[in-house]
Amino acid sequence: MTETTHIQTTPQGDGAKQHSPEYRVAVDSLRGLRQDLIHDAFAYRPLPGRRTDGRFARRLPGRLREYTAWTPHALIVAAALISLALATVDTGGPAVLTGLFCAVPVLLTMVRPVGAFWASMVSTPIVAVLGSRWGEWPWAPGGFACHLTVLTVVAMRTRPRAAGWMWVLTGVYALLADAGIGPTNTYGTNSGAMLVISAMILLCVTVWHTRRHAEQEVTAQQTVTAHERSRRTLLEERTTIARELHDVVAHHMSVVAIQAEAAPYRVENPPPELEKAFATIRENAVAALTELRRVLGVVRAEDYQVPDAPQPTLADLDGLLANVREAGLTVEKTVTGAVRELPQGVELSAYRIVQEALSNTLRHAPGATARVEIGYVLGGLGLRVVNDPPPNPSLVKPSPGAGHGITGMRERVTMLTGEMTAGGTEDGGYEVTVFLPVALPGEDDA
Numbered sequence: 001m002t003e004t005t006h007i008q009t010t011p012q013g014d015g016a017k018q019h020s021p022e023y024r025v026a027v028d029s030l031r032g033l034r035q036d037l038i039h040d041a042f043a044y045r046p047l048p049g050r051r052t053d054g055r056f057a058r059r060l061p062g063r064l065r066e067y068t069a070w071t072p073h074a075l076i077v078a079a080a081l082i083s084l085a086l087a088t089v090d091t092g093g094p095a096v097l098t099g100l101f102c103a104v105p106v107l108l109t110m111v112r113p114v115g116a117f118w119a120s121m122v123s124t125p126i127v128a129v130l131g132s133r134w135g136e137w138p139w140a141p142g143g144f145a146c147h148l149t150v151l152t153v154v155a156m157r158t159r160p161r162a163a164g165w166m167w168v169l170t171g172v173y174a175l176l177a178d179a180g181i182g183p184t185n186t187y188g189t190n191s192g193a194m195l196v197i198s199a200m201i202l203l204c205v206t207v208w209h210t211r212r213h214a215e216q217e218v219t220a221q222q223t224v225t226a227h228e229r230s231r232r233t234l235l236e237e238r239t240t241i242a243r244e245l246h247d248v249v250a251h252h253m254s255v256v257a258i259q260a261e262a263a264p265y266r267v268e269n270p271p272p273e274l275e276k277a278f279a280t281i282r283e284n285a286v287a288a289l290t291e292l293r294r295v296l297g298v299v300r301a302e303d304y305q306v307p308d309a310p311q312p313t314l315a316d317l318d319g320l321l322a323n324v325r326e327a328g329l330t331v332e333k334t335v336t337g338a339v340r341e342l343p344q345g346v347e348l349s350a351y352r353i354v355q356e357a358l359s360n361t362l363r364h365a366p367g368a369t370a371r372v373e374i375g376y377v378l379g380g381l382g383l384r385v386v387n388d389p390p391p392n393p394s395l396v397k398p399s400p401g402a403g404h405g406i407t408g409m410r411e412r413v414t415m416l417t418g419e420m421t422a423g424g425t426e427d428g429g430y431e432v433t434v435f436l437p438v439a440l441p442g443e444d445d446a
Contacts, residue, residue: 033165036114036158036159036161036162036165037114037117037118037162037165037166037169040114041112041114041115041118042112042114042115043112043114043115044111044112045111045112045113045157046110046111047072047073047076047109047110047111047157048072049069049070049072049073050068050069050070050071050072051069052065052066052068052069054068073110076106076107076109076110076149076153077107079106079145079149079153080103080106080107080149081103082145083102083103083106083142083145083146083149084099084100084102084103084142085099085142086102086141086142086144086145087099087101087102087103087127087140087141087142087143087146088142094130097130098126098127098130098140098142099142101123101126101127101142101143101146102123102127102142102143102145102146103146104119104123105117105119105120105123105146105147105150106146106149106150106153109149109150109153109154109157113153113154113157113158114154114158114162116150116153116154117150117151117154117166119150120143120146120147120150120151121147121169121170121173123143123146124138124139124143124146124147124173125138125177127140127142127143127146128140128143136188136189136190137177137178137188137189137190138173138174138177138178138189138190138191139190139191139194144190144194147170147194147198148194148197148198148201151163151166151167151170151198151201151202152201152202152205154166155201155202155205155206156205156208156209159209160205160206160209160210163202163205163206164202166202167195167198167199167202170194170195170198171195174189174191174194174195175191177189177191178191230407233407234407234411237407237408237411238411240408241408241411241412241415244311244348244352245345245348248311248344248345248348249292250289250292250293252344253285253288253289253292254285254289256281256282256285257281257282257285257286257289260278260279260281260282260285261278261282263278264278311344311348312347312348312351313344313347313348313351314342314347314350314351314374315347316351317333317351317354317372317374318333320351320354320355320358321333321358321372324358324362324370327362328362328366328367329358329361329362329368329369329370330369330370331358331369331370331371331372332369332370332371332372333371333372333373333374334371334372334373334374335374335375335376336373336374336375336376337375337376337377338376339376340376342381342438343438345416346380346381346416346436346438349412349413349415349416349436350374350381350383350434350436352408352412353383353385353409353412353413353432353434354372354383354385356405356408356409357372357385357405357409357432358370358372358385359405360405360406360430361385361387361430364390364430365387365388365389365390365429365430366390366392367390367391367392368387368388368389368390368391368429369387369388370385370386370387370388371384371385371386371387372384372385373385373386379437379438380418380435380436380437380438381435381436381438382433382434382435382436383432383433383434383435383436384431384432384433384434385431385432386425386429386430386431386432387429387430387431388427388428388429389427389428389429406422409422409432409434413434413436416436416437417437418434418435418436418437419434419435420432420433420434420435421433
């Protein structure tokens with residue numbers, strides 16, 4: 001028999017009480033008010049300048065373009081002057097004092113935005129009492145323009161939640177002012193106009209904030225996507241190069257294994273040590289070939305098919321040029337230097353570079369003329385593929401590809417520790433120049 005005891009614990013103390021959702025919402029709201037409008041209300045936050053590389057600023061001359069960076073500051077100063085003029089014209093009190101009370105909060109938005117809102121809230125009743133004996137309440141004309149400008153600028157420089165709190169505090173002040181506090185010799189109240197106009201402006205600013213935040217997120221996502229696409233393109237090109245070089249390396253390892261197996265039969269009565277050494281060489285060559293095939297299986301795609309023909313070399317370049325000419329590209333080949341046999345990896349890379357360069361010419365410069373220059377020099381192989389500008393640029397269509405061409409060329413050149421430059425020519429064409437170093441026979445052991 002098993003006895004189960006249920007123990008119920010009761011929270012002790014006020015801190016363990018479960019508050020209602022309404023209470024938590026109210027506490028969070030007050031915490032947001034304190035964070036947005038009270039905490040560091042007079043913190044120094046200078047207004048940044050406008051970007052000088054915008055759509056319209058780029059069209060301006062150099063000197064005038066630099067001045068466009070001060071456009072936000074100039075607009076705020078203009079708004080301060082308008083508030084100053086409205087406060088000093090047709091006023092029943094000290095014009096200079098009321099003008100300063102209206103202009104200073106607007107100017108303060110450039111350095112202390114939240115503090116400018118509180119300064120406007122303090123100056124509003126002062127300007128209304130001193131500025132006009134027979135006018136609207138609770139905002140005098142200068143105070144109306146001042147507070148509306150401050151709300152707009154501060155909302156643009158803070159978060160939408162802070163703009164909402166500023167509008168709520170403005171409404172609370174309007175209700176208190178219309179409840180009988182203030183002069184009675186006024187033409188009427190303008191609280192409704194202030195709340196309606198400011199609500200519309202703050203709504204527009206909030207939409208602007210939301211759209212700007214969305215554009216920033218889209219830009220950041222596009223940057224990440226472009227970076228990932230570049231990395232994927234790079235890995236794809238390296239995988240392609242690894243598949244092609246597998247045939248070259250496998251051929252050499254197979255030759256080593258066959259020669260090591262046949263070498264003892266070429267010597268009459270070879271010593272056992274020699275037979276054992278050649279057997280070890282053959283075993284290592286076969287093991288390396290097995291591991292190479294295993295590595296190729298890792299990087300091989302599902303749709304990859306092993307080529308039937310051996311990998312191409314520079315000796316097969318004439319066939320490539322013939323195919324390109326049949327596709328409509330006029331191409332010429334020039335060979336300088338003493339033609340000699342190069343390592344198969346260099347031959348393969350040189351062939352693929354020329355092939356990709358000519359493919360780019362067909363794609364991006366239809367109807368142009370191309371030249372392929374091959375130079376056999378003492379320290380390696382030089383390649384130069386250059387095409388003229390297309391005769392009819394309107395026929396050039398944007399390529400939706402991921403841009404594997406130049407990336408693949410650079411990967412092949414980097415693999416062989418070579419050098420490559422690619423870019424437009426002065427006449428509007430395009431040029432690819434490559435140098436692939438090849439060690440001399442006597443330098444292999446150095």
